Amino acid sequence: MEIREKVIEIVAEQAVLEPSDVTMDSTLEELGIDSLGLVESIFAIEEAFDISVPFNANNPTESEFDISTVRTIVAGIEKLVRDQKP
Amino acid sequence: MKRVVITGAGTINALGGDVPATLEAMREGRCGIGELDIRDVDRLAVRIGGQVREFEAENVFNRQQLTLYDRFTQFTLVAAAEAIAQCGLEFTGELAATAGVILGTAGGGVSTWDDNYRSVYEDGKNRVHPFVVPKLMNNAAASHVSMQYNLKGPSYTVSTACASSNHAMAQAFQMVRSGMSKAMVTGGSESMLCFGGVKAWEGLRVMSRDACRPFSANRNGMVQGEGAGVFVFEEYEHARARGAEILAEVIGYAMSSDAADIVMPSKQGAARAIAGALEDAQVSRSEVGYINAHGTGTAANDKTECAAVADVFGPYADTLMISSTKSMHGHLIGGTGAVELLACIMALRDGVIAPTIGYQEPDPECALDVVPNEARDADVKVALSNAFAFGGFNAVLALRRI
Numbered sequence: 001m002e003i004r005e006k007v008i009e010i011v012a013e014q015a016v017l018e019p020s021d022v023t024m025d026s027t028l029e030e031l032g033i034d035s036l037g038l039v040e041s042i043f044a045i046e047e048a049f050d051i052s053v054p055f056n057a058n059n060p061t062e063s064e065f066d067i068s069t070v071r072t073i074v075a076g077i078e079k080l081v082r083d084q085k086p
Numbered sequence: 087m088k089r090v091v092i093t094g095a096g097t098i099n100a101l102g103g104d105v106p107a108t109l110e111a112m113r114e115g116r117c118g119i120g121e122l123d124i125r126d127v128d129r130l131a132v133r134i135g136g137q138v139r140e141f142e143a144e145n146v147f148n149r150q151q152l153t154l155y156d157r158f159t160q161f162t163l164v165a166a167a168e169a170i171a172q173c174g175l176e177f178t179g180e181l182a183a184t185a186g187v188i189l190g191t192a193g194g195g196v197s198t199w200d201d202n203y204r205s206v207y208e209d210g211k212n213r214v215h216p217f218v219v220p221k222l223m224n225n226a227a228a229s230h231v232s233m234q235y236n237l238k239g240p241s242y243t244v245s246t247a248c249a250s251s252n253h254a255m256a257q258a259f260q261m262v263r264s265g266m267s268k269a270m271v272t273g274g275s276e277s278m279l280c281f282g283g284v285k286a287w288e289g290l291r292v293m294s295r296d297a298c299r300p301f302s303a304n305r306n307g308m309v310q311g312e313g314a315g316v317f318v319f320e321e322y323e324h325a326r327a328r329g330a331e332i333l334a335e336v337i338g339y340a341m342s343s344d345a346a347d348i349v350m351p352s353k354q355g356a357a358r359a360i361a362g363a364l365e366d367a368q369v370s371r372s373e374v375g376y377i378n379a380h381g382t383g384t385a386a387n388d389k390t391e392c393a394a395v396a397d398v399f400g401p402y403a404d405t406l407m408i409s410s411t412k413s414m415h416g417h418l419i420g421g422t423g424a425v426e427l428l429a430c431i432m433a434l435r436d437g438v439i440a441p442t443i444g445y446q447e448p449d450p451e452c453a454l455d456v457v458p459n460e461a462r463d464a465d466v467k468v469a470l471s472n473a474f475a476f477g478g479f480n481a482v483l484a485l486r487r488i
Contacts, residue, residue: 016150039216040153046213 004074010044011070024071051080089322090262092333096168098161099313099415099425100136104168109432112440113461118415119309126281132293135279136311136416153217156195157277161314162227170235173318174330175269177236184267186239187231188258190250190274192420195222200282227275239267249475250274250420256339256481258319268324273424275314292384300381300410301388301456303447308382311416315424334434335488338367344478351387351474356394359480363470367484371402375466376433378426380474381410382417389451409442409457423473430469434487439464
């Protein structure tokens with residue numbers, strides 16, 4: 001729950017929206033987040049959760065990290081937080 | 087060849103947040119140099135500078151912009167907004183397709199380098215913000231001006247240390263004079279007043295710890311400044327046809343290289359640039375009423391520059407005025423020629439010569455009329471602006487009243 005809220009907060013800030021405007025099914029495209037905004041979101045997520053996200057901006061769709069919707073991003077981060085727990 | 091005029095000017099520097107405030111300070115001989123207000127200043131031996139104060143970037147730019155704008159870009163955009171608003175041009179269609187922006191900077195995003203090195207080296211962080219590269223790159227400022235004003239012609243950044251702005255403006259002038267562009271945005275910017283930036287200059291041991299006193303026998307070095315100057319250079323007939331206000335005409339330039347020493351200036355190199363600018367502008371020595379000196383306040387520059395001026399002008403060296411406004415706004419390094427061009431415009435347009443302040447003792451090696459301490463009214467038709475850089479690269483611009 002905490003991860004979900006934080007991710008929505010980060011995504012909303014990038015999209016210049018209220019967190020209530022961001023749903024789990026929103027795509028980054030729908031939210032108006034471009035490639036630079038995506039890279040900045042990933043940075044903010046890494047900082048917030050102290051994790052390393054395997055994301056390559058050269059080829060976002062083929063990264064291990066699924067960015068198709070807010071839901072897949074949250075799921076990906078939950079796994080990374082579990083796996084990378086010190 | 088086309089005639090080239092200046093139809094817009096903008097600035098932010100230690101003397102003021104725009105052109106009117108800067109010119110007023112120059113007229114009053116006000117000093118913008120003071121105690122540096124930067125992080126870790128207690129670890130610096132040099133603690134003064136011409137810092138831009140009363141500028142809150144957060145009030146001018148939004149959060150997204152601030153993640154991309156280093157301070158040198160912020161200064162550039164503030165100055166460009168003033169210049170482009172004044173010129174009244176809207177860059178669309180054919181005008182936009184050939185209009186570009188050429189800016190000078192020596193260091194680019196120095197404080198972005200500084201902040202992020204601090205973060206990874208001192209704080210031991212292993213992650214930096216994704217925009218570090220587009221924020222610190224030397225062409226960032228020019229790129230943002232191009233994007234903001236739809237300038238789609240030739241644009242680039244010139245980096246020739248302390249002559250960067252003069253080289254940039256010479257290039258923009260050449261493009262308009264040759265007919266390549268109807269209008270070019272040009273000038274330069276610098277923001278090195280952060281711990282690493284000042285520390286690097288400190289290492290050279292040419293910095294004054296109390297004041298910049300160009301041409302004064304008791305001068306003891308240069309003082310860094312920061313800020314930007316931006317101009318719109320426009321083809322004369324184009325400006326006239328639309329009834330634009332013309333600030334001055336740019337009539338020539340010359341560039342030369344000393345091919346001698348990496349830091350020591352050469353009289354011959356400087357003289358060739360000054361004489362070359364007169365020749366390019368087709369003006370005689372007797373017509374030049376004012377020179378905005380490079381005048382850094384170092385022993386080496388000031389006597390070399392005065393000797394070069396004396397060589398080129400011969401008997402006329404005693405009838406012209408030469409002042410260094412660095413005594414007031416500090417040395418803006420790659421942005422310095424741009425801010426100093428304002429003093430030339432003021433001389434031509436308003437008939438006011440900006441003084442060399444802090445002048446205390448005559449130096450027989452700088453025996454020219456350096457307009458000591460107080461501005462002077464004078465009728466000036468032609469003015470020159472000198473810039474002589476580390477690395478031996480010189481660029482001199484010539485302007486005429488219109």
